[in-house]
Amino acid sequence: MIGTGGTGALSSKNTVNQVVELWLSQIAARAKTGSLTYSTYESYETTARLIILPRCGGIKLERLTVGRCDRILQKILEEESISKARHARAVLSLICGYAVRDDALPSNPVRDVQRLPTAPKKESTLTTEQLNGIRELMQDWRVTRADGPRPNYRILIDGMEIMLGTSIRIGECLGLRRCDVDMTTRPPTLVVNGTIVSTKAEGIHRKDTPKRSRQRRSIALPSMAAAAVRRRLALAEPDPDASLFPTKTGRALSVSNYERLLRSFIADERAQLVKMGVDVDEYTTHIYRRTAATLVERAAGITLASRLLGHANEQTTRNSYVVTADQVDIVTAEILDDVLGG
Numbered sequence: 001m002i003g004t005g006g007t008g009a010l011s012s013k014n015t016v017n018q019v020v021e022l023w024l025s026q027i028a029a030r031a032k033t034g035s036l037t038y039s040t041y042e043s044y045e046t047t048a049r050l051i052i053l054p055r056c057g058g059i060k061l062e063r064l065t066v067g068r069c070d071r072i073l074q075k076i077l078e079e080e081s082i083s084k085a086r087h088a089r090a091v092l093s094l095i096c097g098y099a100v101r102d103d104a105l106p107s108n109p110v111r112d113v114q115r116l117p118t119a120p121k122k123e124s125t126l127t128t129e130q131l132n133g134i135r136e137l138m139q140d141w142r143v144t145r146a147d148g149p150r151p152n153y154r155i156l157i158d159g160m161e162i163m164l165g166t167s168i169r170i171g172e173c174l175g176l177r178r179c180d181v182d183m184t185t186r187p188p189t190l191v192v193n194g195t196i197v198s199t200k201a202e203g204i205h206r207k208d209t210p211k212r213s214r215q216r217r218s219i220a221l222p223s224m225a226a227a228a229v230r231r232r233l234a235l236a237e238p239d240p241d242a243s244l245f246p247t248k249t250g251r252a253l254s255v256s257n258y259e260r261l262l263r264s265f266i267a268d269e270r271a272q273l274v275k276m277g278v279d280v281d282e283y284t285t286h287i288y289r290r291t292a293a294t295l296v297e298r299a300a301g302i303t304l305a306s307r308l309l310g311h312a313n314e315q316t317t318r319n320s321y322v323v324t325a326d327q328v329d330i331v332t333a334e335i336l337d338d339v340l341g342g
Contacts, residue, residue, distance in 0.1 A: 010104035016064065016095065017057035020048050023098040037207070038199040047091045051076060051084055061104050064096070070113040082119045089116060124282035125291040131164070133276045137269050151261055155245060158228040159258060160288055165225025167292035170285040171195035171255050175206050179240035181229050188221045190229065196252050204254045206243075259285060 010019060024045055030036040056064070056072050069092065077085040093110035100108050126134070138153045138160075162173050175194040182189050193216050198204045210216060221229060232244035243252040266273065266280055273280050 010061070010099055010102040012060065012062035012104055014061055014099075014104060015057065016059050016061070017053055019061065019095055019099050019104070020053060020057070023095050024048065026098070031201075037197075038201045039197050042199055042201075043087075044091055044094070047084075047087050048095070051080065051088045052092055052095070061099055064105070064109055066109040066112045069096075069109045073113055073116065077116060082117055085116050086119075089113070124279040124287055125294050126278065126287060130276050130278055131160075131291075134160070134273070134278070137272055138265060141265055141268065151264060153265075154231070155253070155258065156261060156265060158231055159245065159285075161224045161228040162232075163285065163288035164292050165222045165228070166190065166192075166219045167289050167296075168192055168219070169195065169210075169289060170258060171197060172210055174243075174245045174253050174255060174258060176229075176232075176244045177206075177240070178233065178236050178238075178242045178244065181233070181244075183226070183230065183233070188226045188229065189218050190221060191218050192216060196255055198254055198256065204251070206252055 009022060024041075027036065027041050027044055031038045031041040052072075055075065056068075059068070073085055073089050073092070076088050089110060093108060096105060096108045096110050099105040135157060138157050141153045142150050159170070159173055162168070162176075163170065166173075172192050172195045174196045176190060177194075180191050180193065192210050194206050194208050195210050196204065197207050229244070236242045236244050236246065237250060243250070245253040245258075247253055247257075262283075262285065266283055270280055273283070
């Protein structure tokens with residue numbers, strides 16, 4: 001019989017399904033106390049329910065060997081994607097770790113499975129010419145069509161220009177309030193101190209920290225982003241906590257709604273975007289963050305780009321955001337000439 005947690009609640013005869021039930025109850029309790037976010041809990045629960053349990057929920061812990069875990073993960077890799085396989089590995093390891101702490105497993109078998117491949121690095125960025133072309137397309141989007149009210153293209157443009165000028169994420173952009181910007185300084189600044197999230201338990205709401213709490217930072221606004229912020233301020237309510245990207249009811253726009261609007265634009269203007277050389281398969285809001293980081297890195301180096309992104313280390317910036325230039329700086333030739341002669 002399974003207990004409700006604590007030492008000895010599990011044994012090697014229990015199934016993965018039973019372990020997950022207890023483990024998730026513990027994770028849910030942590031979310032309620034605030035030591036873990038509800039979005040993290042829901043991510044774990046979804047991965048366990050949809051990916052892990054259908055493949056190994058009935059297996060007893062005593063039969064959950066390294067080889068079996070490896071085969072399960074390789075099957076997920078074959079049938080799903082690299083991303084889902086890596087998420088499954090992380091969650092299955094947490095589940096097994098819980099069983100180890102409850103003395104139901106002698107060790108965590110997931111730790112010794114073969115390493116999973118990493119997802120290919122996204123390389124697309126936008127050029128100045130492409131950005132100007134995209135802005136023009138957005139301004140003219142559905143002007144002549146009679147299939148309903150025109151979409152709010154201004155939200156798309158303002159969001160794009162703020163993200164390009166600051167490298168902040170879409171959730172952080174939509175989470176901006178009147179009190180988070182200061183247009184009296186030179187240059188104007190904004191403070192990244194929150195993000196819009198959506199969970200089943202809490203709905204759509206503003207979390208009062210960025211994606212990671214250590215990424216709170218103040219960013220100076222280039223002219224393009226400052227102009228976009230001024231447009232949002234002109235539309236926002238006078239309350240200091242008023243959202244710069246509100247819905248008709250005054251609440252902050254959700255990330256999914258902004259992304260849905262962007263996908264609609266891309267679908268309508270796909271031919272024109274392809275003609276401009278835009279990689280439409282990689283055109284998400286994250287391309288703005290990657291573009292900003294790449295431009296700053298090429299002009300001023302990886303350290304400043306990493307600080308702008310709010311990363312804890314430069315390797316994260318280099319691995320995931322900065323696109324390496326094909327042309328190596330010509331200063332290398334001058335350096336080698338000085339050293340070697342020529």
